Amino acid sequence: MADIDLVDGDARVEPPAPSGRIRWISAGVGLFLVAFIALLALGPDDRLDPDDGGELLGQRVPEIAAPTLDGGSYDIDDAGGRWVVVNFFATWCVGCINEHPELVELDQWARDTGQAEIVAVVFNDPPEAVAAFFDENGGGWPVVNDPAVPVAFRVSQIPETFLVSPSGQIVQHIQGEVTAEVLIDAMTGEQ
């Protein structure tokens, strides 16, 4: 609009103000907003938990200490100066089946060089199915079945793989299928 009134409107002759009404409406809106914010704030704890959902990259690896499927036990703190590849998987997950040969290759490299180890964590899968899967497809690395571990790693969609440096820090987080090459390159510093 070209012609604008540059003058504050206060000086206009105004009717007596029905101020009470605006205050009542404001109070109503305020109450509504309080209820709205309270509901959002009191929402499910797991969602608003500040620790939830953040990126683990660069942080110290969460604890993995649990019995393995073959009856032994695994503790990531025993890895002692070696790289650890933490792989979350299930036998019903197509990406996990696809990447399994790559993990077998990686496991061979890890054993040959002694620089690394793999630990697999079962994601929502019965132990019998996992055992049958390993019998069929090979692979001799420890498999732990502790539902607390995927929670600690905030795993949401498998396959997911974390690369843990010899100093215990998570340096890569791979969502989706991995290849032996990518992981070995990351560990040996080649490209």
Add this chain to the structure above:
Amino acid sequence: MNAILGFGFVALGLSASVFGAAGGAYALLTGRTRLLATVRQWVWLVVVASIGGFVVMEVALFQRDYSLAYVSQVGSDFTPPLYNAAALWSALEGSILLWTLVLGLYLTAMLVRFREQRHDPLFGWALVVMLTVTAFFFGLMVGPANPFLTVEVPPGFTGPGPNPLLQNHILVAFHPPMLYLGYVGFTVPFAFAVGALITGRLGEGWLTATRRWTVAAWGFLTAGIILGAWWSYEVLGWGGFWAWDPVENASLLPWLTGTAYIHSVMVQERRGMLRVWNLSLLCATFALTILGTFLTRSGVVASVHAFADGAVGPWLLVFFAVISAVSVGLIAWRGDQLSSPGAIDNPVSREGSFLANNLAFGALAFVVLLGTVYPLLAEAWDGTRLTIGRPYFDSLGRPIALTLLFLMAAAPLLPWRKASTEVLSVRLFWPAIAGVATMAAALVIGARGFWAVATFGLSAFAGAAALRVIVLAVRRQRWRGFVGRTNGGMIVHLGVVLLAMGVAASEIYKSDRTVLVDVGDRVVVEGFELTYLEPGADISDRRLRTFARIQIDDGAIREPAITTYRQVGVVVPTPAVRSTITEDVFLVLDQLPSREADAIRLRVIVRPMTSWIWTGGLLMAIGTALALVPTRRERRRDPARAVTDGSDDSARTAADAGETPASQEPEQEPEPVGG
């Protein structure tokens, strides 16, 4: 080094914001003008900090400085420069850096634009509000979303790069900055509104001073939303452009209230009415930008691009609560001064149509807000988990959208105050003919269904009404008939018309088929002949792209692909679109071309008139830019001075406050000479 420098800038930004806001508020409350003048120095420091932090992060990304945790999370040796620059805003911490950068740019513009108002308390309070907002965002980066944390990476670490979906289309470089320019831009009018409420200078002076800022922010937000829809269409292989995803709704909500404000503010400027309503709309618009950020950044809703970092969620919710409390409290406190002189005389008038427009925008905003947060509220209330999807938004949104189209057609034809039947019948004639003719034409070429045909008819009606205003203005003022708020606004309306027709046709008449084709095969889908020429692949350090060469109608060749990003091992389909003015052919590979069989599964989506949507968006952006060009009258009376000039002891009386004779303002009230 980058970590220390970057965090230094963030800390500087926080402390300068806090000192500036506290010092400014103290000076204003105690009337110390010399202290008030120092606020500007703090603001400049905040500007330096906001630019510095951003630049340091960009430098770190280009240096591949993986000692920064953020760079090791979104950077990679193989990301091309454009996507590497855009990687800055591809995750939570960096997006806040972008937010503070934009706040810094707006602060700079404010200091320059209002340099003569430096002693004005209203402007002083506006700066205090701006600095409070910058303090909050710098505080986020000092606290829960620090972008300059360090990390130790193994030698030879090459980085994962940004999310694959954020490194395969050029729009990624433009959509977020545009959106942020829009979001953050609404902070400025909000700051002035709070200043006006605190100082009690509640007339139209501050409105006039911030009018262009609001329109500019609205234009950026519009462009940002449409670029986002376009990105979603070109990059995500689902074949649509709007999914009623919470993050999309989060950007739409402030747009709806902002659009309502841009219209209703004209009633206040003209008639001094709707003061409480306009203040509420401005406060709501700003609060909704923060609520939207809360919804998408806190992980409370699932979304394609929620960053899902819960750490900032509670902070944003608290900030939203503070903004709500301040807004509602101030309006209630000033309630007695906010009552409006006069009332709307006749519903069939320009102001009547703006009021209806506001009701419709308000209703639409409520529908979208409810659909977005209802699942959250229900879960908080009794643990029920539910999702609200497209049918809800479509069934409630369509009638409101049609109402708005109708109002968009009627409002520019209606005079202020009261419409006479003679004026209306002259002005309505050609637009009504255009509407009816378009509906008839649509039916003849085979369009069916109430929603689509009604949209075409009302769009043409609205388009003709807008054209009428432009034509009359151009006849009288030549090129000046294209600029200024009214004429620019009508060009925005033309953009909306194209967009509405495009959305209706593209959504309602789309077809979606999946076909199995062998190399050399030819299939016909919706009248298009598609020939699968050959498969192909290209491999780089960054990605492995497997594609199928498809020829459409013996002409254009498109290459829908499936791309594996090697640093993260993520596989994404990359659609290919052949776009013409009449329809888009959208091709997606459903699965990787397999080694055993040569046949591919090809999803073919045909969407009529989809390019109209993007053309309409472009026209809306152009129209907004034209609306910002000062008209001759406005240049003579610089609105920036209005904050002070519109002082409380003005001599204006109620007699001439309401109505300006049409002759003084030719482009606003065109005489129906051509109609």
